[in-house]
Amino acid sequence: MAPIQIAAQWTEGRQCPLGLDARSPRFSWSFGASPKHARKQTAYRIVVGTTENGSDAWDSGVIRSAAHTSIKYEGAALQPRQRYYWRVTVWDEAGEPAESPTAWWETGQLSESGWTGRWIGEPEAHAEEQGMPQFRREFRLSGPFRRARAYISGLGHYELRLNGSRVGEYELDPGWTNYDKTVQYTVYDVTSLLQQGENAVGISLGNGFFHVPGGRYTKFKDSFGHPRCRMDLVVEHEDGRTETIGTDGSWTVSASPLTFSCIYGGEDYDARLEQAGWDQPGYAEDARWSPAAEVEAPEGRLLAQPAPPLKVMRRFALTGVTQPKPGTYVLDLGQNFSGWPEISVSGPAGAQIKLIPAEILTEDGLANQKWSGAPYELNYTLKGDGVEVWRPRFTYYGFRYVQLEGAAPVGQAGAGAVSGLPVLHAIIGQMIYPDTPVVGGFRSSDEMLNRIHEVIDWAILSNMKSVFTDCPHREKLGWLEQVHLLGPSILFNYDVEALFGKVLDDIADAQTEDGLVPTTAPEYVVFKEPWQMFRDATAWGGTYVLTAWEVLQRYGSGALLERHYDGMKRYIDYLTSSADGLIIRGGLGDWYDIGPEGPGFAQNTPVPLAETAIYYGLTVVMGRIASLLGHSDEADVFASLAASIKEAFNGEYFDSGKRMYAEGSDAALAMPLAIGLAPEEHRAHLLESLVRNIAGRDYQTTAGDIGHRYVLLALSRAGRSDVIYRMTRTTDKPGYGYMIANGATTLTEAWDGPTVGKSQNHFMLGHIEEWLYSSLAGLDYRFRPEAGRMEVIVKPDMANDLAWAEAWYDLRAGRASVRWERGEGGSITLAAEIPVNADGLIYVPAEAADKVRGGGTSSELLRFKDGYAVYRTGSGSYTFTSRLQESMTR
Template sequence: MVAAIEIAALRTEGIHCPLGLDVDRPRLSWSFGRPGDRGGRQSAYRIAVATSEERLKTGMPDAWDSGIVSTGAHTSIAYEGASLLPRQRYYWRVTVWDEQGQSSTGAAAWWETGMLSGDRWTGRWIGASAGAGGERRLVQLRRSFDVKGPVARARAYISGLGHYEMRLNGAKVGRRELEPGWTDYDKTVLYSIHDLTSRVRQGENAVGVLLGNGFYRVAGGRYAKFKDSYGEPACLAELVIDYDDGTTEKIVTDRTWSASESPLTFSCIYGGEDYDAGLEQEGWDEPGFAENDSWSRACELPPPRGKLLAQSSPPLAVMKRFPASVVSEPRQGVYVYDLGQNISGWPSIRITGPQGARVKLKPAELLTDEGLANQKYSGSPYELNYALKGGSIEEWRPRFSYYGFRYVQVEGAVPCGKESGGKAGLPVLHGLEGEMIYPDTPACGGFRCSDPLLNRIHENINWAILGNMKSIFTDCPHREKLGWLEQLHLMGPSVMFNYDIEALLDKIMRDMADAQLPSGMVPTTAPEYVVFKEPWHIFRDAAAWGGSYILAAWEMLQRYGSTGPLERHYDGMRRYLDYLTGTADGFILRAGLGDWYDIGPKGPGFAQNTPVELAETAVYFGLARAMRQIAIVLGKEEDAAAYASLAESIKQAFNEAFYDSSSGQYAEGSDAAMAMPLAIGLAPEERRGALLSRLVRHISERGWMTNAGDVGHRYVLLALARGGRSDVVYRMTRSTDTPGYGYQIAHGATTLTEAWDGPTVGKSQNHFMLGHLEEWLYGGLAGLDYRYQPGTGRFIVKVKPAVVGDVAWAEAWQELRPGKASVRWELGPGRTIAIKAEIPANSEGRIYIPAAQDAEVRKSGPEADYLGREDGYAVYRTGPGCYFFKYKNL
């Protein structure tokens, strides 16, 4: 008999088989395959964890046996077994039972612990020789070691600050870039674990480490958003070799390592990188290398203050490559390459030429009127300089600095094929491509529809998301590279529809905790590399930014069923809400950034249309309401009651302060002022219809253009969609002659820009802060949305399409924690509409059919319960399975 439910994938702390976790009680989750004909709901589970795969296979789990637990929960199950050991691999699997009592056991997965504690490290932080200083070249480190017998397992535990590249026996180890992830190094320092088992060999081996400054040391020298340093670049590493005979050997960083200046003559996360290939020492990272006088003993350096923690979020890697498609020569001897796409990363070149010849690369998002690289809005000067070693074709790209760009201006070299027209003796550039870096995390969703413009907007938003997804979510990949926090909750759902970011968000939650002040305030950026002081303190303290500490954790619960962040950060979230309450004036927040970057007569920047107090207090209310829900989930009933009372007090004060009964609107009636009370729940029920009508009228009077900004825009879309006015969202979105998405594309944007009219007004050409439409494309137009239900441990998948405008069909799919959900709807002849909806196992569906009262609805698939009509939709409750609906509006 075939089981009605099957296990498909296992995750530990949101990751498939993580190599290195410093978590005492990791959270375990599993998803399911496609449900069978009888559906598939979990009624119970049993988790087995063992220290060897053989023990697991033979039914002797020596770490933990949960026993049979009767529940439908399958996410964020805390490990409750024996104390975890460092550097130990744990194998686990789960057996589930369906509602008919049939069991199914999935394949085994594993996780491996890291050091688990900072006092287990025996290596020392090392770097350049004592007394070296100033703007010297960056350091490289090396150590030879012997492998004395057959190896069972070899690992490298390593952190290099600000960034490092590890090499073994002449080749780079792995694909990771810009390691480790950015943190407040006074609070947290991340290290990585590399599996070297297949890389080490019998006899002599050699390990090499190149160091870069990163955010650990921003010394300036060219463009820099700020200048600061936590210390000198340094490395801590332990290579641990477990032999087949049961013995273990460690090679750790100490004064037995050697140090030398590397060919990196300049490296700045903001200003670029210079590399002199003539300074390379061939074989420096290989066995048998003879060190010359440039090498000396490594120097022990003071360790950073931060706690060492294994990096569990997805590593950055080169994920896409873009060959240059166009070459122009706007000025004699100056060539400009066009990638055709705005990306974040670096250019990579293939070049030949005489030794010592130098080529300069200047990346940019825009071009000047003359056709040269324009860095006016992205941080200038940023440049990359490469000095050739001479000989055969040389390949180079920077290691520790990246930028946002589409164009690359080349000076000092001639493109291949144009040698005859160039200056004699110049190097020849045989190829240039852009390498885009972002976390190595799979796409978990997709959207398409019949409208090419909407598809292009979807693509541009995704390019902007990927362009700013690093070890934090940056505001832009060039000028600032800072983790402005409002994006986490305002754009969180849009990102989660497309990418699995549970582990990355967990890391960013720690960043926010590290940034929190003793007063409870969470600053607007985390890590807080720049502290905005008076008179610019307004840029440091804003509820829509710091509030991500609460709202991001709440979103993680709703999207991933992840309770770990709520438990780990509850005290910090509580202290932040207490801070806001302590600074409020009669439950009104008087300061902050408000609806940043809205559309007004003064150009983009400070809020112009909506009182800052209104926007900040509306978010404050949302935070109190979210904390009430979080307290309920965690069983803190007294706290929940207190937060409910706080929310009611804020609501009353808000309406007294901002609602004008004579005009029937909030404040001056901006889009954000009308939409935020509707979307967040501040507007009383009796006002909602009139407020929505007024919002629609204002938008239509502007030619279907909103005047909302960074904060207000998401709430405008939510208010319209929830109010049944997706037709207005559609008309706003397709407009190409007013500032907005269509306008950006009509004027050549290939990513989402910072300002609504970004391609013509300038500013950054790669921001994702206004990409809130993505949430509507999935949850509104295609009609696919979902929420975790803490009481049941299951997900409710909602399918509610919006049939609008000239859209003939739309579809979306999503890999949820329980499994794959999808929807496709299309219009047919004779006013017929067909909907196909896929509800994953162990989930419940709510399918809304946009049918008229007298429409004939035909259904096929598993059993579905008709619940009646709601706002023009016929509503069905379903279990797991694939459902088909076809109807004709008479």
């Protein structure tokens, strides 16, 4: 029998990361598929060294354990700017060893004392002049070198250049943070860009969120200071010497061609101001250059960027051109997304081209920024040198259309040398999001469901940046409720362990002294009275607790729970101290539900009901976290508090005579059911009332941003996916089907977004993605801390009209998958893959246990209940066939 195989390795949730400031990083590994069933890890040994086959940093020794996630490094003190290699040997159930490939990570600067370079900026006399700054320095390298790294932070964002070439593919670096608390830097391998002899380095800056000057549209106008940068370029020579070229007063600075830079308002670029060769050695500086100033450091601590960088990940070609009025063209890229257009143009020097991106068009066919923040524009002034290629560097927007002024697309009348009008030769839409692996997929026989899955995915990607924004244009703020409500939806598709860690660090930085967790992090906009509800809402602040718990359940990593436990406790204390008789009276409640007043403030459900239900759920989870971390006394306190909240909640909102919560809205019924507040003896009636509500509106729910996920959870956990499925079929009332039928290419802000307006690219209502994977296809999973392993739950809740559905996910143990399909005469085939070192719990739909075939000797029938034969399995591939009576399907 072949030993088990290691498939992938992670350090701090990333594979071979370049630049970590973690002093005790966590290791995880997954397993390759095995044809044999019930394969397990029984022991492991981790070896870490400063050479590829070395062990001089740490040898864990043989640990008898199935654990393979979040194993803490406990070796020698890590040194800055050092590459460490690690490998793991695992032993299987037969005692056979298998060794992993060698993985690595590199440490960053680790501390302030590791830096040589100073923060530099423009001299004070020039700081308010038009044009963003660009910095340069020439240096000489004598003798051969083996390795070179650039450690750089440029605020708000930067572009690094060496010897005439751009360094790397990262966009909008560093990630945005509360710069008074945390500033991030990035690490690049620049070995191949340097040369013996003369070299030149250049840095261009944009304002980003560090400095929002206004002048056009802004969500907020504020500043942490003027743009500045810091870099250490560290070169290791073959003879053992280390040479550092750091930023300081020996650098020079001039205005760049970027004459306007605003993360909200756009960019202006005058190509006539380009200085050819400024980023190459031998450039002759003129009067435009002056010595750079050494400036004060930002207040925040400088840390290596922990999350994957943004990159241009997808590109969109032109699909159509219209001319709604003379001289104005509208270019259609076919898909709403977030990023920027890249243009190829030619024309005379000084000609100006204006680009106005937009999600939708006016009745006249022009770009419409009414709901996405106006004015946002991109202006390019030509230098008159053949075909010029340009795109913005330090701003982005959500759009599908680009209104073109000052030029004509190639082939259009009026373009060209005779008229003097510049020619647009090409336009490409460039979409940016983190370079994070795709780890899951869903498909079914129903194209409506597939399309819903796709538009939610587009919305997730459009709003996944260095924070999770609600929309990629009007706000670009990290509204927090989506992170926990949509957390499973995100996790089923993308590996975001490191990014979720960054979000929690942002929350910690945003938490106030009294324990409040604001609704956005970083908190750039502080909402004050009378708009306090936009700052203090439990479903938003509760992300601090619920996301850390979700990371444990999905990735098997308790590191975030340990790091943020005290902060999470302070938030629960804040809620308790601000509650009125354990009822949270303020907040936003079920934001953006469907009611007579149009989308916005909650209309159907009392705000305190929704806020207090979340408060209860947070307290229950905190009890579990405290118990897991060994704080048994505090776990008892949280359990007692949760019981008291439950009593107060039901006393205020549950009418036992009517068996109803409040006025019986969808959210009012579903949240107590899903969160565990509803009395057991009344649950069946409450569920019936919820189903009756939805069916009475022809299978439409009125729940909004907060309540909708709990509607889906209440229905799916009760086996009523038939109701959810019918909800997706409705196309004449606001909902998912309505969005698709009315042309949405991304998830919209409002249920009737394509017709009512608002943002056309939000992901706050995408909760059904979780149902597609975990209920309809039937693939879910949880980490079991007591076992140190994952448990994969396969339990399809089949919609009657569906012929088949499938889903797969690369969890930390390896690939899990499911596919079920209907055959003739009520037959069902269910195929599932359980990864090595994971346990399986497979629910096979059947009319009786004796109607099930397959599974083999490695599957144990536990019980037959509620139309499922339930099997316990180990790892491996399993196929079951069964038969369903027609009466068992809805």
